[in-house]
Amino acid sequence: MRRVRVALAGAAVAALVAGCGGDPAGGPAGASGGVTGTVSVFAAASLTESFTRIGRDFEAAHPGTTVVFNFAGSSALATQINQGAPADVFASAAALTMATVTEAGNADGTPATFTRNQLVIAVPAGNPKGITGLADLADRGVKVALCADQVPCGAAARSALDAASVALTPVTLEQDVKGALSKVTLGEVDAALVYRTDARAAAAKVTGVEFPESARAVTDYPIVALRDAPNPAGGRAFVEYVRSGRGQAVLAEAGFQAP
Amino acid sequence: MPRTDTPAPPRVRPPRPRPGIPVGLLLPAALGLVLLTLPLIGLLARTPWADLPRRLTEPGVLTALRLSLLTATLATLFCLLLGVPLAWLLARVRFPGRRLVRALVTVPLVLPPVVGGVALLLVFGRRGLLGGWLDATFGITLPFTTAGVVLAEAFVAMPFLVIAVEGALRGADQRYEEAAATLGAGRWTTFTHVTVPLVAPGLAAGAVLCWARALGEFGATITFAGNYPGRTQTMPLAVYLALETDLEAAVVLSLILLTVSVAILAALRDRWITSP
Amino acid sequence: MTAALLDAHLVADRGTFRLDVPLRIAAGEVVALLGPNGAGKTTALRALAGLHPLTDGHVTLAGVDLDRPRRRVRTPTERRPVGVVFQDYLLFPHLSARDNVAFGLRRHGVDRRAARRAAMDWLDRVGLAEHAHRRPRQLSGGQAQRVALARALAVTPSLLLLDEPLAALDARTRLDTRAELHRHLAAHPGATLLVTHDPLDALVLADRLVIVEDGRVVQEGDAATVTARPRTDYVARLVGLNLHRGTAEGHVVRVADDLALTVAERLDGDAFVAFRPAAVALHPDRPEGSPRNAWPARVSGVQRHGDNLRVQLDGPIVVAADVTPAAAAQLRLVPGQPVWAAVKAAETHAYPAGG
Numbered sequence: 001m002r003r004v005r006v007a008l009a010g011a012a013v014a015a016l017v018a019g020c021g022g023d024p025a026g027g028p029a030g031a032s033g034g035v036t037g038t039v040s041v042f043a044a045a046s047l048t049e050s051f052t053r054i055g056r057d058f059e060a061a062h063p064g065t066t067v068v069f070n071f072a073g074s075s076a077l078a079t080q081i082n083q084g085a086p087a088d089v090f091a092s093a094a095a096l097t098m099a100t101v102t103e104a105g106n107a108d109g110t111p112a113t114f115t116r117n118q119l120v121i122a123v124p125a126g127n128p129k130g131i132t133g134l135a136d137l138a139d140r141g142v143k144v145a146l147c148a149d150q151v152p153c154g155a156a157a158r159s160a161l162d163a164a165s166v167a168l169t170p171v172t173l174e175q176d177v178k179g180a181l182s183k184v185t186l187g188e189v190d191a192a193l194v195y196r197t198d199a200r201a202a203a204a205k206v207t208g209v210e211f212p213e214s215a216r217a218v219t220d221y222p223i224v225a226l227r228d229a230p231n232p233a234g235g236r237a238f239v240e241y242v243r244s245g246r247g248q249a250v251l252a253e254a255g256f257q258a259p
Numbered sequence: 260m261p262r263t264d265t266p267a268p269p270r271v272r273p274p275r276p277r278p279g280i281p282v283g284l285l286l287p288a289a290l291g292l293v294l295l296t297l298p299l300i301g302l303l304a305r306t307p308w309a310d311l312p313r314r315l316t317e318p319g320v321l322t323a324l325r326l327s328l329l330t331a332t333l334a335t336l337f338c339l340l341l342g343v344p345l346a347w348l349l350a351r352v353r354f355p356g357r358r359l360v361r362a363l364v365t366v367p368l369v370l371p372p373v374v375g376g377v378a379l380l381l382v383f384g385r386r387g388l389l390g391g392w393l394d395a396t397f398g399i400t401l402p403f404t405t406a407g408v409v410l411a412e413a414f415v416a417m418p419f420l421v422i423a424v425e426g427a428l429r430g431a432d433q434r435y436e437e438a439a440a441t442l443g444a445g446r447w448t449t450f451t452h453v454t455v456p457l458v459a460p461g462l463a464a465g466a467v468l469c470w471a472r473a474l475g476e477f478g479a480t481i482t483f484a485g486n487y488p489g490r491t492q493t494m495p496l497a498v499y500l501a502l503e504t505d506l507e508a509a510v511v512l513s514l515i516l517l518t519v520s521v522a523i524l525a526a527l528r529d530r531w532i533t534s535p
Numbered sequence: 536m537t538a539a540l541l542d543a544h545l546v547a548d549r550g551t552f553r554l555d556v557p558l559r560i561a562a563g564e565v566v567a568l569l570g571p572n573g574a575g576k577t578t579a580l581r582a583l584a585g586l587h588p589l590t591d592g593h594v595t596l597a598g599v600d601l602d603r604p605r606r607r608v609r610t611p612t613e614r615r616p617v618g619v620v621f622q623d624y625l626l627f628p629h630l631s632a633r634d635n636v637a638f639g640l641r642r643h644g645v646d647r648r649a650a651r652r653a654a655m656d657w658l659d660r661v662g663l664a665e666h667a668h669r670r671p672r673q674l675s676g677g678q679a680q681r682v683a684l685a686r687a688l689a690v691t692p693s694l695l696l697l698d699e700p701l702a703a704l705d706a707r708t709r710l711d712t713r714a715e716l717h718r719h720l721a722a723h724p725g726a727t728l729l730v731t732h733d734p735l736d737a738l739v740l741a742d743r744l745v746i747v748e749d750g751r752v753v754q755e756g757d758a759a760t761v762t763a764r765p766r767t768d769y770v771a772r773l774v775g776l777n778l779h780r781g782t783a784e785g786h787v788v789r790v791a792d793d794l795a796l797t798v799a800e801r802l803d804g805d806a807f808v809a810f811r812p813a814a815v816a817l818h819p820d821r822p823e824g825s826p827r828n829a830w831p832a833r834v835s836g837v838q839r840h841g842d843n844l845r846v847q848l849d850g851p852i853v854v855a856a857d858v859t860p861a862a863a864a865q866l867r868l869v870p871g872q873p874v875w876a877a878v879k880a881a882e883t884h885a886y887p888a889g890g
Contacts (some may be wrong), residue, residue: 075503096504143403148486150503171403172485173492175499179481186377187386188402437586438625440612442639443690452638456629 044093088235094152111222120208159217334412350428376482407484412473427461544592560726567741585612618692624683626671814882815856
């Protein structure tokens with residue numbers, strides 16, 4: 001079974017390389033392996049662009065399936081799942097929030113890290129303040145937005161700053177990474193610590209400055225199929241697809257790192 | 260006191276309702292009440308009562324509460340300062356485009372607050388229409404400051420005040436203002452000494468609505484003023500962040516906000532709104 | 536009349552209605568502006584107070600032009616030495632009786648203490664000192680009326696305007712308040728204009744009556760003249776007289792094609808004939824003998840009028856007749872019944888209609 005899937009994923013990558021938007025209509029008809037129906041995926045907001053593409057590819061590879069997404073903050077999703085929301089897959093941006101789902105006994109199997117994300121310093125396009133590293137953020141006159149400590153990107157930023165021994169006072173502690181990023185795109189702050197994927201998605205307005213300490217604060221993204229799922233087979237198939245070469249290729253293109 | 264003749268001015272008393280309430284009204288009324296109060300009961304059910312004293316005394320909690328009360332009150336005063344004259348204008352002065360202005364006043368009601376926050380940034384932000392000029396001329400920057408919180412709350416809450424006060428002004432008998440003029444009162448004195456006292460109940464109701472809306476403000480605040488403890492982190496923001504990690508902490512914070520606001524509103528209602 | 540304190544010619548428009556009323560009032564004089572609903576009385580009062588703009592004409596008070604549209608003179612209400620007692624008084628509901636009276640004084644620059652002291656004096660004068668701290672809604676109608684009067688008089692206006700001051704009161708209170716109001720108006724040194732549709736108020740309170748109908752003055756004069764010689768149906772009804780206009784030739788006035796009345800006076804030309812309803816006698820058949828003025832009529836309505844019955848008659852002229860219940864019973868008066876009406880010449884009063 002696995003071998004079939006890997007082969008399929010390879011074919012899909014080939015199709016992608018051959019040309020975007022090419023519908024792999026000629027895919028093997030039997031490849032869906034009995035997977036059908038609607039697959040509900042609850043995924044962290046930072047996965048919005050990548051998972052939307054992966055979902056389309058998955059539907060093409062498994063005719064008769066429809067993937068519906070619920071993108072939101074990881075902890076909001078975990079709360080929804082623990083309160084009984086009908087989901088097949090949970091992809092979280094933090095191990096901690098995944099733990100609340102597994103501890104509540106709502107995971108089907110053990111979560112696997114499917115991708116990783118790393119922080120960059122997002123600055124307005126062209127980097128007008130000439131920021132090259134974390135130390136520059138502590139300068140007076142540099143306004144910085146961070147995520148709040150309670151959310152994954154905030155925790156990662158805290159680790160990175162601690163690793164670099166940089167003490168800075170941000171002007172705001174945003175509720176999520178998109179909030180921090182929008183403060184840069186609107187020009188209200190000079191820099192924000194965001195995920196590389198977020199900076200890349202906003203490449204038109206934002207430049208991502210890499211810094212070495214980010215290696216000390218890598219965020220793992222775990223994924224798991226859920227117990228009591230309406231479509232358990234579909235959920236498991238989607239998890240496998242994300243972890244396959246095809247899924248990984250899409251994630252890599254968005255700036256994620258392999259696990 | 261006993262009345263020997265007709266009262267002046269004659270008042271129209273509402274007719275006494277007949278005993279017996281029609282089911283067609285009672286049932287939806289009861290359902291409406293359930294809808295409004297059941298979530299509150301849900302909060303109370305999840306409250307970790309044993310933990311409560313410890314959580315209440317956590318330092319961030321009181322800071323956020325104090326900031327919330329302060330900014331909501333300042334926002335209400337700000338709204339009174341600008342909103343009452345605006346309501347007066349809409350109620351008393353005929354001018355071209357009055358309908359349009361009235362519709363514009365209600366824009367913050369329909370605008371998602373987060374969008375409102377972005378719109379405020381586009382005006383008062385560093386690169387905003389006025390923000391750069393304010394910074395360069397007066398050294399005033401509003402985003403990420405407590406003043407910014409007040410501004411965001413005022414933006415979202417002012418329509419409640421304007422609509423309530425305009426309604427009160429329309430309902431008020433303008434002949435009292437004429438009477439004041441015949442006694443030598445100019446327009447401003449008439450406004451402050453006659454009009455405002457006449458619409459005091461509507462004014463109080465509007466201010467209370469405005470304050471309550473400002474107190475619960477979240478979207479525009481976090482977008483425009485950000486979230487920083489002690490400076491811009493109000494209770495709703497603290498609740499939202501607590502929700503990220505600790506549901507019970509969020510429940511406790513919500514409960515505090517609810518208790519304080521209900522207590523204040525109840526006290527004000529007794530003092531202002533029921534007196535003539 | 537040259538020493539008139541108020542000299543006004545009020546020309547004002549309200550929609551399609553036009554008011555055009557000349558008005559002069561001497562110091563200390565009380566003039567009643569009397570007229571049916573919609574005649575323009577209140578518009579006239581509002582124009583004098585500066586609450587309704589003049590289209591033309593002028594308002595001159597104590598030699599000062601308050602309004603003169605042609606010269607673009609217009610004085611805002613708050614700067615006019617004019618006091619107003621409104622129909623439903625408009626006492627400020629949020630102020631006590633004392634503070635209502637003190638309100639005008641405060642606006643005229645009197646300090647708070649002095650204003651309150653003066654207000655207390657005024658309340659004392661109208662007999663309400665012990666109610667000084669009551670709110671308007673705690674006062675009876677009569678008391679509110681007196682507070683409103685005190686409030687208007689406290690600022691010593693040159694012109695006092697009263698709009699139907701007794702209309703909101705019940706009959707018994709009205710009697711007491713009217714007497715009291717008369718006392719205060721008599722003491723007021725300025726000019727007073729009283730707007731009313733109640734002839735009794737006008738007759739008791741005013742030195743002179745100005746009667747307006749449809750925006751114009753139709754009659755003007757002291758109470759005795761107006762009551763004796765009404766010049767319009769409205770005035771005649773007000774004073775309770777039958778009034779007919781016709782052409783006089785000696786002792787005969789032709790009031791309808793088929794009816795000429797013989798009158799006591801001798802006059803020629805356009806003339807009025809007035810007679811009291813009580814002077815009209817009703818007969819089942821053509822009366823014999825003395826009454827020369829007799830005509831066939833038809834009963835159109837019967838209603839109580841004091842101790843008697845007032846009978847409305849159609850015929851060559853429309854006439855009201857007062858008869859005793861006994862006479863009515865004898866005549867079996869019901870609407871539609873034909874009767875004969877008769878008036879003695881000595882009971883009529885004829886006067887020229889020309890002026």
